[in-house]
Amino acid sequence: MRFSRRMDGLPPYLFAEIERKVSEKRRQGVDVISLGIGDPDMPTPAHIVEEMQRQVADPANHQYPNNRGLDEFREGVATFYRNRFGVELDPETEVFPLLGAKEGIAHICMSFLDEGDVCLGADPGYPVYAGGPVLAGGTAVSMPLKPELGFQPNLAAIDVDILKRSKMLFVNYPNNPTGAVIEDDFFERLTDFGRKHDIAIIHDNAYSEITFNGYTAPSFLQAPGSKEVGIEFYSLSKTYNMTGWRIGAAVGNAEIIEALWRLKTNMDSGMFQALQRTAVTAMTGPQQCVKDMCDLYQRRRDLVVGTLREIGIDVASPKGTIYIWVPVPDGYTSVSFADMVLDKCAVVVPPGSGYGPGGEGFVRISLTAPDERIIEALERIKDNL
Numbered sequence: 425m426r427f428s429r430r431m432d433g434l435p436p437y438l439f440a441e442i443e444r445k446v447s448e449k450r451r452q453g454v455d456v457i458s459l460g461i462g463d464p465d466m467p468t469p470a471h472i473v474e475e476m477q478r479q480v481a482d483p484a485n486h487q488y489p490n491n492r493g494l495d496e497f498r499e500g501v502a503t504f505y506r507n508r509f510g511v512e513l514d515p516e517t518e519v520f521p522l523l524g525a526k527e528g529i530a531h532i533c534m535s536f537l538d539e540g541d542v543c544l545g546a547d548p549g550y551p552v553y554a555g556g557p558v559l560a561g562g563t564a565v566s567m568p569l570k571p572e573l574g575f576q577p578n579l580a581a582i583d584v585d586i587l588k589r590s591k592m593l594f595v596n597y598p599n600n601p602t603g604a605v606i607e608d609d610f611f612e613r614l615t616d617f618g619r620k621h622d623i624a625i626i627h628d629n630a631y632s633e634i635t636f637n638g639y640t641a642p643s644f645l646q647a648p649g650s651k652e653v654g655i656e657f658y659s660l661s662k663t664y665n666m667t668g669w670r671i672g673a674a675v676g677n678a679e680i681i682e683a684l685w686r687l688k689t690n691m692d693s694g695m696f697q698a699l700q701r702t703a704v705t706a707m708t709g710p711q712q713c714v715k716d717m718c719d720l721y722q723r724r725r726d727l728v729v730g731t732l733r734e735i736g737i738d739v740a741s742p743k744g745t746i747y748i749w750v751p752v753p754d755g756y757t758s759v760s761f762a763d764m765v766l767d768k769c770a771v772v773v774p775p776g777s778g779y780g781p782g783g784e785g786f787v788r789i790s791l792t793a794p795d796e797r798i799i800e801a802l803e804r805i806k807d808n809l
């Protein structure tokens with residue numbers, strides 16, 4: 425077969441080797457514990473599942489949906505943004521359904537980038553910030569996130585020539601993989617930066633609802649003027665344990681939303697209407713389920729952070745997300761520590777370098793395994809250090 429050059433440009437899939445080792449071990453009967461994937465282990469809340477069951481049975485939902493999304497879906501997202509963030513959105517022009525945030529991240533690159541154009545992306549970061557631009561024929565340039573700057577990119581340090589070629593930028597807070605949150609004026613500074621350099625700001629808001637100890641995460645759209653320079657991707661995946669359902673929304677700048685819509689009319693035929701209607705129930709119905717999930721993750725976070733500190737690993741306790749970003753002990757790299765933990769402890773922790781070169785020196789522990797599996801995994805690591 426003669427595949428396109430853009431396939432060669434795709435970033436290497438660092439987890440392929442880990443997956444191969446895990447299957448090999450499981451075949452040998454080894455009890456492998458995965459703290460690798462960012463996928464909630466708890467089921468979707470019952471009231472959401474029941475609403476979907478009702479909606480699926482309604483023949484009105486069985487035909488092709490409109491790409492633009494149902495009015496009631498766009499209004500539901502706008503209601504959620506007003507209630508939760510105090511952000512006003514015009515459901516007609518500023519809200520658009522996505523088949524998950526990931527799909528939006530990949531596709532939006534196609535509406536911005538031509539050959540030679542740059543997309544700036546947080547590093548470490550969600551791997552699609554690098555893969556999406558490459559698939560679109562553009563160039564991904566990473567912005568390192570350093571602990572000493574609170575895992576915020578140093579906007580002033582970006583090379584002038586790169587800035588001139590940059591048309592878009594991806595960031596994400598509460599942050600995967602570092603767990604960092606925004607407690608200062610970063611979104612305001614980012615808005616100014618986008619306006620000054622004519623760079624579209626794309627904030628990937630997958631974790632705003634998963635926070636701890638009373639911390640409430642802001643939306644990028646709360647920053648004054650942000651709607652003139654960018655959009656936010658909201659996802660129901662992590663908030664409502666709906667990763668398998670594939671639903672999110674793009675919100676914000678009407679011009680960007682319109683471009684994404686035009687692009688996507690050529691790619692998919694919209695989102696299952698039963699799912700759009702169920703999403704409204706999730707976003708505007710009772711939110712106790714979200715509080716309960718935060719309590720669960722907070723308890724697991726304390727368990728992991730407490731045990732790691734006991735064994736001498738100086739780990740920060742995150743205020744949000746479902747991850748602990750763990751510095752590897754002296755003498756290890758990200759990969760050599762992850763390999764040791766897999767080989768000796770049969771525990772999967774992804775190396776930080778899998779999220780970009782800026783992740784070197786860390787591994788990521790995900791809080792989405794049952795408590796007893798997390799405890800067992802930590803015991804094994806403790807015994808081998």
Ligand SMILES: *Cc1c(COP(=O)(O)O)cnc(C)c1O
Nearest residue numbers: 524525526550600630659661672
């Ligand atoms: C999980 C995750 C996503 C994917 O969200 P979907 O809506 O399930 O596609 C996007 N961005 C980040 C940072 C994530 O962690």
